[in-house]
Amino acid sequence: MTDSTVPPGRLRVLAAMSGGVDSAVAAARATEAGHEVTGVHLALSANPKSFRTGARGCCTIEDSRDARRAADVLGIPFYVWDMAERFREDVVEDFVAEYEAGRTPNPCLRCNEKIKFAALLDKALALGFDAVCTGHYATVVTGEDGARELHRASDMAKDQSYVLGVLDERQLAHAMFPLGDTLTTKEEIRAEAEQRGLAVAKKPDSHDICFIADGDTQGFLARRLGVAEGDILDEDGNRVGGHEGAYGFTVGQRKGLRIGHPAADGKPRYVLDISPVENTVTVGPREALDVVGLTAISPRWCGTPPQGPGTYTAQLRAHGGETTVTAELVAERLEVDFTEPVRGVAPGQAIVLYDGTRVVGSATIARTRRPERVGG
Known part of the structure; x- marks a missing residue:
């Protein structure tokens, strides 16, 4: 097999630039490899804030400006594409509906599946681009039969192949991950960005869910779904507490249960099950x-x-x-x-x-x- 993270030959590449250091360095490496690169920032929020809240979230006006400045330094064309409505329907509404149904979704997977490697890729191909480049840490390898495979990044500590596991063979055929095959630390990526003159070199990484900038998932869901009081039960069905919405819990959760009295054995209790139909949350011991x-x-x-x-x-x-x-x-x-x-x-x-x-x-x-x- 041969490593095809950056395919041979000059390609027309659309680099998704979030405004962060990883996507900026990925675009820089694709440009340095000789490809014809165009940068694009996806406007995913209908009402973006001007500035990020600390190191949380993304998709702000500040991020868009950071991405544009990076593209200017690299000397590549740059555009902002409005995908807020598609993002709202395919990612945000799906996220809310899944929690309402008692499930725990991963919006990053959904975004990769529906936005970055579906809506964005389809538009890129329609405009004549050959590949979409992102700052994900993963590797694409071409087998002897020409089929492309997705592999973990060379550095397991930064590997992001889990959130790319939704990509099919067609999408992989047009995916480029320039950061995936190098054993570089995040500090070295930042040093590379600084050496290239990219102002995002010292910008904090985004964390948690990009459309919940303050990190308060329960508060976000409460605003969307409202208060729905219900019971917290033990494994025998006895009421041990109450809640304001079963959607605010996830299996395995320990903190924030607000149970009125301790378990008989004095050990912590964890969320074992969530029933949206009965609007109940069942808790029990860790081994359960x-x-x-x-x-x-x-x-x-x-x-x-x-x-x-x-x-x-x-x-x-x-x-x-x-x-x-x-x-x-x-x-x-x-x-x-x-x-x-x-x-x-x-x-x-x-x-x-x-x-x-x-x-x-x-x-x-x-x-x-x-x-x-x-x-x-």
């Missing part, structure tokens, strides 16, 4: 979070779908570790068994399968299976 298997829906494959059962490693969170699983595609549903129990797995999250460093594909967790509890 153990999951031995799951069913996932809406699979997306980074190449040919796997045939028959297989053994893989799986990642369940953007910043989580790997766990060994056996998985099989059965009637368009992914049936997964863990070799060792894992904890805090929530419906709505994505499971991404790997074969070594290669991303096999991803699917959305629909339900989990817990072990039989002795005496339960």
Whole structure:
């Protein structure tokens, strides 16, 4: 196999520039590689704020200006494309609906699937561009048969292949990740940006959810969904507290439960289940979070779908570790068994399968299976 993070030959490349240091350096490297690069900033907020709130969020007027200044330094054309309505429908509304249904979504995956490598890529191809370049840390490799594969970044500490696991073979054929194949620290990326004269070299990274700049997800959902008081129950169905909206909880949560009295054993309790129909939240001991298997829906494959059962490693969170699983595609549903129990797995999250460093594909967790509890 050959590394094709930056494909050979001069290409017309559309560089998605968020206004941050990673996308600026990615655009710089694509330009330096000899490609004909055009920068574009996606305006994803209908009412963008002028400035970021600390190191949170993105998509502000300040970010747009930072991206434009970086493009000016690189000497490449630059445009701002308004995709606020598409982003609202495909990412924000989906995020709210998933929480309302008692699930825990990952908006970054949805944005990559629906916006950066669907809406943006389709428009880029229609305008005659060959590839879309982003500052993600991942690697695209071309096999001997010419098929392109998505692999983890060379530096596992910065790897972002999990949030790219929704990309299909067609999208990978037009994806470029110039940062993925270099063993450079973030400090070295910033040093490179400074050496190139990019003012974003010292700009803080964005964190959390870009459209919730203050980081208060529960407050954001409350404003959208309103107050819906309900009960917090223990595993036996006894009321141990109350809440103002089941949507404000996620499986595995420990803090902010506001339970009136401690458990009989004095140990902390965690969210085990969320029922939007009954508007209840069930809590219990940490060991009750153990999951031995799951069913996932809406699979997306980074190449040919796997045939028959297989053994893989799986990642369940953007910043989580790997766990060994056996998985099989059965009637368009992914049936997964863990070799060792894992904890805090929530419906709505994505499971991404790997074969070594290669991303096999991803699917959305629909339900989990817990072990039989002795005496339960």
